[in-house]
Amino acid sequence: MNDAARRKPGKVLCAVKDMQLARWIELLSHRRDVVTPEDDLSDPDIRFAVVWRPDPGLLAGLKGLEVIFSMGAGVDRLLEDPTIPDLPIVRVVDPSLTSHMVEFVLWRVLDHHRQGRLYREQQAARHWRQHKQWLAREVTVGVMGFGVLGRAAASRLLQLGFRVAGWSRSGATMEGVTTFGGEDGLPAFLAMTDILVVLLPLTDATRGIIDYDLLRRLRRDGPLGGPVLINAGRGQLQREDDIVRALDDGTLFEASLDVFAVEPLPADSPLWTHPRVFATPHIAAESDPGDLAPVMLDQMDAFERGEPLINVVDRNRGY
Amino acid sequence: MNDAARRKPGKVLCAVKDMQLARWIELLSHRRDVVTPEDDLSDPDIRFAVVWRPDPGLLAGLKGLEVIFSMGAGVDRLLEDPTIPDLPIVRVVDPSLTSHMVEFVLWRVLDHHRQGRLYREQQAARHWRQHKQWLAREVTVGVMGFGVLGRAAASRLLQLGFRVAGWSRSGATMEGVTTFGGEDGLPAFLAMTDILVVLLPLTDATRGIIDYDLLRRLRRDGPLGGPVLINAGRGQLQREDDIVRALDDGTLFEASLDVFAVEPLPADSPLWTHPRVFATPHIAAESDPGDLAPVMLDQMDAFERGEPLINVVDRNRGY
Numbered sequence: 001m002n003d004a005a006r007r008k009p010g011k012v013l014c015a016v017k018d019m020q021l022a023r024w025i026e027l028l029s030h031r032r033d034v035v036t037p038e039d040d041l042s043d044p045d046i047r048f049a050v051v052w053r054p055d056p057g058l059l060a061g062l063k064g065l066e067v068i069f070s071m072g073a074g075v076d077r078l079l080e081d082p083t084i085p086d087l088p089i090v091r092v093v094d095p096s097l098t099s100h101m102v103e104f105v106l107w108r109v110l111d112h113h114r115q116g117r118l119y120r121e122q123q124a125a126r127h128w129r130q131h132k133q134w135l136a137r138e139v140t141v142g143v144m145g146f147g148v149l150g151r152a153a154a155s156r157l158l159q160l161g162f163r164v165a166g167w168s169r170s171g172a173t174m175e176g177v178t179t180f181g182g183e184d185g186l187p188a189f190l191a192m193t194d195i196l197v198v199l200l201p202l203t204d205a206t207r208g209i210i211d212y213d214l215l216r217r218l219r220r221d222g223p224l225g226g227p228v229l230i231n232a233g234r235g236q237l238q239r240e241d242d243i244v245r246a247l248d249d250g251t252l253f254e255a256s257l258d259v260f261a262v263e264p265l266p267a268d269s270p271l272w273t274h275p276r277v278f279a280t281p282h283i284a285a286e287s288d289p290g291d292l293a294p295v296m297l298d299q300m301d302a303f304e305r306g307e308p309l310i311n312v313v314d315r316n317r318g319y
Numbered sequence: 320m321n322d323a324a325r326r327k328p329g330k331v332l333c334a335v336k337d338m339q340l341a342r343w344i345e346l347l348s349h350r351r352d353v354v355t356p357e358d359d360l361s362d363p364d365i366r367f368a369v370v371w372r373p374d375p376g377l378l379a380g381l382k383g384l385e386v387i388f389s390m391g392a393g394v395d396r397l398l399e400d401p402t403i404p405d406l407p408i409v410r411v412v413d414p415s416l417t418s419h420m421v422e423f424v425l426w427r428v429l430d431h432h433r434q435g436r437l438y439r440e441q442q443a444a445r446h447w448r449q450h451k452q453w454l455a456r457e458v459t460v461g462v463m464g465f466g467v468l469g470r471a472a473a474s475r476l477l478q479l480g481f482r483v484a485g486w487s488r489s490g491a492t493m494e495g496v497t498t499f500g501g502e503d504g505l506p507a508f509l510a511m512t513d514i515l516v517v518l519l520p521l522t523d524a525t526r527g528i529i530d531y532d533l534l535r536r537l538r539r540d541g542p543l544g545g546p547v548l549i550n551a552g553r554g555q556l557q558r559e560d561d562i563v564r565a566l567d568d569g570t571l572f573e574a575s576l577d578v579f580a581v582e583p584l585p586a587d588s589p590l591w592t593h594p595r596v597f598a599t600p601h602i603a604a605e606s607d608p609g610d611l612a613p614v615m616l617d618q619m620d621a622f623e624r625g626e627p628l629i630n631v632v633d634r635n636r637g638y
Contacts, residue, residue, distance in 0.1 A: 103432070106425065107430065156478065280438050281438075
């Protein structure tokens with residue numbers, strides 16, 4: 001790494017699609033030279049790439065590339081590209097992304113818990129009627145995927161008085177939360193869950209995991225009138241035909257879906273108009289470039305000083 | 320009080336209207352003799368009354384009455400009755416009432432903060448479009464009325480990253496909250512407030528306080544597109560014509576109203592159908608009798624042992 005220390009600072013390829021590209025370039029340019037996919041990419045000094053949905057093959061052509069920084073919590077799309085070079089991929093989870101996700105989860109949990117749909121329907125009919133409001137401590141929110149985002153959401157839900165359960169592949173634990181791990185722990189986790197919050201990474205093991213059979217195993221005798229699904233993870237975790245079927249036959253009471261198997265959600269999807277579905281256009285947690293860019297630039301500096309990278313993706317696990 | 324200690328335990332008149340009367344009678348009967356307004360009220364052993372909207376004049380006839388317990392945070396209706404005897408009125412704020420109010424405030428703040436109305440409209444139109452989401456720390460929630468309920472809500476809002484301001488008659492302070500007191504402090508409080516949460520008691524000084532002039536003084540250059548009003552206190556705090564006018568001319572961006580000057584809200588009120596109003600039928604915070612009754616019974620026991628009452632209403636302040 002002494003060599004690296006003597007080299008001039010690496011340049012950054014900024015390849016962010018459908019995002020605030022100009023803002024990113026400006027923020028990264030404060031501390032490093034920045035190029036975009038339209039520039040000459042043969043420059044061996046391009047040692048870092050900051051990407052969001054890069055075109056397939058783009059990164060394969062960079063001879064000097066050493067580290068890939070991926071925005072957002074999910075790197076599934078990146079790993080689907082077989083031409084992605086075998087370099088460290090740093091998954092940047094900034095504090096604003098976590099805050100936004102916690103807000104989204106609390107917002108949707110409270111809307112189901114406080115009977116938002118029912119009261120909106122009553123307002124539309126000018127109908128004044130009070131309904132029994134159960135207590136938060138009578139409701140169990142089951143958080144499926146118990147990483148940084150899941151744990152942050154669990155902590156706030158506990159403070160509001162909800163009972164919280166957590167499920168993850170590894171069985172990660174947390175004080176005050178009933179946690180379960182792996183395939184063996186799933187049935188007991190589902191059986192106690194009234195509101196299922198899905199924050200799983202998308203991997204071969206989780207693709208399509210939210211299916212009719214899983215929804216059927218959620219708690220049926222809770223106070224809400226039936227189980228509720230909130231998916232703020234990835235659309236391809238869910239089987240959308242199964243969700244509609246479960247809503248229609250009463251297996252599922254309501255759903256808040258922020259992600260879909262195909263995005264934008266096609267105009268003919270029944271999820272747009274289902275009376276028990278609240279659908280949002282993948283807005284749960286967007287990263288703020290102003291928070292994210294300094295975190296990335298600090299890691300680039302540290303890397304060039306020979307220090308280890310933080311939050312490197314394990315390609316075998318897929319997250 | 321030695322006399323009192325030798326007397327047999329006082330009976331309880333249970334006069335709760337439009338509430339779960341049977342449940343109340345059952346819960347109070349576990350520990351004391353209970354009578355209702357239909358019984359013979361000349362019994363001098365009736366020393367306690369547990370009331371919610373009692374018929375005017377009812378309590379004036381009780382010769383042995385010593386303490387009145389009023390359900391809920393607001394005693395304005397009780398104090399409007401000139402025949403109410405000059406006895407201690409205990410305002411019972413139980414933990415479940417506080418929890419429910421905090422839930423309601425967070426639910427409504429998050430729905431405005433996360434652009435719920437906009438996304439519901441987009442869903443109805445099958446329109447997939449993401450909008451910029453500002454950060455919680457860019458939004459100031461101003462809590463007007465900074466008692467037990469206001470402070471509990473402020474604490475949770477702070478944890479979610481919102482900036483919080485508090486206003487009360489006395490100028491009560493709280494760590495992390497910018498607080499203001501009295502008439503003099505009101506302009507600066509309003510000028511920094513994006514989302515105004517009203518949890519004031521109804522008194523002669525606060526009746527009609529939420530008027531056009533007050534709404535006009537809220538912060539106009541915040542991230543939400545205009546100021547938002549959330550009233551979970553009392554309907555008679557607000558001038559409803561002024562709220563409609565302010566919504567229509569852009570002075571106010573959106574409102575969540577749980578309380579109204581006349582309840583049930585009359586069918587011809589424009590608040591039912593205003594696209595920027597979310598109206599609920601006074602459901603923010605209902606007390607759970609199972610939580611409330613033991614708190615009252617404990618106070619009755621303590622009173623008969625000669626101990627002081629807690630949360631006695633100051634009739635001059637009106638709360």
